[in-house]
Amino acid sequence: MINGESYKPIIAEAAKMAIGEENIYERVFIFELLKDKNDPNAVAGAVGFSVRQPKFYVFKAKAVLLATGGATLLFRPRSTGEAAGRTWYAIFDTGSGYYMGLKAGAMLTQFEHRFIPFRFKDGYGPVG
Numbered sequence: 762m763i764n765g766e767s768y769k770p771i772i773a774e775a776a777k778m779a780i781g782e783e784n785i786y787e788r789v790f791i792f793e794l795l796k797d798k799n800d801p802n803a804v805a806g807a808v809g810f811s812v813r814q815p816k817f818y819v820f821k822a823k824a825v826l827l828a829t830g831g832a833t834l835l836f837r838p839r840s841t842g843e844a845a846g847r848t849w850y851a852i853f854d855t856g857s858g859y860y861m862g863l864k865a866g867a868m869l870t871q872f873e874h875r876f877i878p879f880r881f882k883d884g885y886g887p888v889g
Contacts, residue, residue, distance in 0.1 A: 786818065786820075788811060788812045788813050789809045789810065789811055789812070789818055790809050790810055790811075790812050791807045791808070791809035791820075791861075792808065792809055792810075792861075793807065793808045793809075793861070793864075794806075794807050794825065794827075794861050794862075794864070794865040795807060795808060795819075795821075796865060796866070801866070802866065804822075804825045804865055805821060805822065805825075806819065806820045806821040806822045806825070807819075807820045807822070807825060808820070827858045827861060827862055828858070829854075829857050829858030829861075830854040830858065831854045831856070832854055832855065832856030832859060
C-alpha cells in the first residue's frame with residue numbers, strides 16, 4: 762500500500778526519468794515572472810536565484826505553471842494548543858504566487874474559499 766508520505770519520492774523519480782535530471786533546477790527562488798513582449802497577456806518565463814550558490818537564473822518557457830501554494834497564514838486558525846502548529850497550516854504558503862500572478866496581470870478569483878480543518882471528538886485534521 763502506498764501512503765501519502767510515499768507519493769512525493771515516487772512522483773519525483775518518475776519526473777526525473779521523463780524530463781532528464783539535467784532539466785531539473787532545485788532550490789531556486791523565483792521572484793519575478795517575465796511577460797511575453799509579443800503578447801501582453803502571456804508569461805514567457807521567470808527569473809530567480811539559487812538559495813545555495815551565487816547564481817542567477819533566467820528561464821524561458823512556452824508555458825508557466827504557478828504552483829506556489831496558497832496563503833494559509835493570512836488568517837489566524839481556529840485551532841488551539843497542539844493543533845495550531847499542524848502541517849496543514851504551512852508556514853511557507855505566504856501568498857507569493859498570488860502576488861506574482863497579480864503583478865503579471867492575472868485575474869485573481871475565488872478568494873472566498875478558506876481552509877478550515879475538520880474537528881471531531883478527541884481529534885482534528887484536514888479532510889477533502
